[in-house]
Amino acid sequence: MKxxxxxxxxxxxxxxxxxxxxxxxxxxxAYGKCNNPHGHGHNYGIEVLVGGAVDRETGMVMNLxxxxxxxxxxxxxxxxxxxxxxxxxxxxxxxxxxxxxRVLFSLLKNALGAGExxxxxxxxxxxxxxxxxxx
Amino acid sequence: MIFLTRRxxxxxxxxxxxxxxxxxxxxxxxxRCANLNGHGHNYTLEVTVAGEPDPVTGFVVDxxxxxxxxxxxxLSVYDHxxxxxxxxxxxxxxxxxxxxxxxxxxxKRLEAKVNEAGSAKLSRVRVYETPEIFAEFRGEA
Numbered sequence: 001m002k003x004x005x006x007x008x009x010x011x012x013x014x015x016x017x018x019x020x021x022x023x024x025x026x027x028x029x030a031y032g033k034c035n036n037p038h039g040h041g042h043n044y045g046i047e048v049l050v051g052g053a054v055d056r057e058t059g060m061v062m063n064l065x066x067x068x069x070x071x072x073x074x075x076x077x078x079x080x081x082x083x084x085x086x087x088x089x090x091x092x093x094x095x096x097x098x099x100x101x102r103v104l105f106s107l108l109k110n111a112l113g114a115g116e117x118x119x120x121x122x123x124x125x126x127x128x129x130x131x132x133x134x135x
Numbered sequence: 136m137i138f139l140t141r142r143x144x145x146x147x148x149x150x151x152x153x154x155x156x157x158x159x160x161x162x163x164x165x166x167r168c169a170n171l172n173g174h175g176h177n178y179t180l181e182v183t184v185a186g187e188p189d190p191v192t193g194f195v196v197d198x199x200x201x202x203x204x205x206x207x208x209x210l211s212v213y214d215h216x217x218x219x220x221x222x223x224x225x226x227x228x229x230x231x232x233x234x235x236x237x238x239x240x241x242x243k244r245l246e247a248k249v250n251e252a253g254s255a256k257l258s259r260v261r262v263y264e265t266p267e268i269f270a271e272f273r274g275e276a
Contacts, residue, residue, distance in 0.1 A: 001239060001272075001275070001276065002273075002275040002276065003235045003238060003239055003270055003271065003272045003275075004270060004271045004272070004273070005234070005235060005269075005270050006261075006268070006269045006270065006271065007267060007268055007269075008266065008267040008268075009267075049271075054233075054235045054236065054239065057153055057155070057156075058151075058153070058164060058165075058231065058233070059151070059230060059231035059232070059233035059235060059236045060233050060235055061235050061270070063164070064268065065166065
């Protein structure tokens with residue numbers, strides 16, 4: 001029987017929304033306060049949902065200790081208390097939360113193996129969030 | 136199609152233990168959750184139904200009615216109980232009361248009652264064990 005197991009994490013990081021494809025004026029118009037040259041930060045909420053058959057012996061889709069280890073290695077160790085713009089994943093794309101969400105989905109998908117990761121939700125503030133799934 | 140969700144909370148105790156395993160293996164796999172004296176959580180149950188709004192009332196289902204179904208079918212059985220000792224599906228020889236299995240068991244308790252109203256179908260049951268840990272079941276095989 002297929003069920004889903006979800007876990008929430010938080011990480012704090014800074015970013016600046018700016019692209020060399022636009023002029024300074026166009027960047028300011030597109031990104032507003034988020035274009036501040038010195039950047040700014042968020043406490044991101046990360047929700048990871050994995051799907052799969054419930055193991056008959058454990059009653060679990062996935063052991064949370066194993067999920068925590070993957071998320072810690074792939075996501076928290078790399079992005080928590082860092083500047084997203086300086087990460088290799090954002091050399092060539094703007095660290096919007098949409099793009100951050102796609103980066104996290106791809107990192108976790110590869111680390112968890114095929115078919116397990118259902119979605120990643122990234123909450124940038126309490127009032128906005130983004131979801132990326134396998135589609 | 137509109138998805139409507141109602142939330143409720145219940146408090147219960149449980150532990151994780153597989154009778155087929157040694158004590159060492161239970162402790163290795165389940166960690167602190169294998170303490171046979173049990174421990175407890177404030178659970179949040181989220182029930183989502185899917186349907187079209189009624190042309191007269193504008194409701195997919197009456198939320199008051201859904202609250203009653205949740206209370207009768209799930210909360211009255213789980214709230215302030217020891218799941219392993221007092222709830223049929225989790226008693227010895229039954230399911231381990233993991234969050235996944237609680238979501239599936241709650242779905243089974245709710246499905247017929249929610250669907251018999253005719254206006255909407257049960258779409259999703261999500262159970263939060265803590266604000267950071269949850270499981271959901273969508274009725275998939």
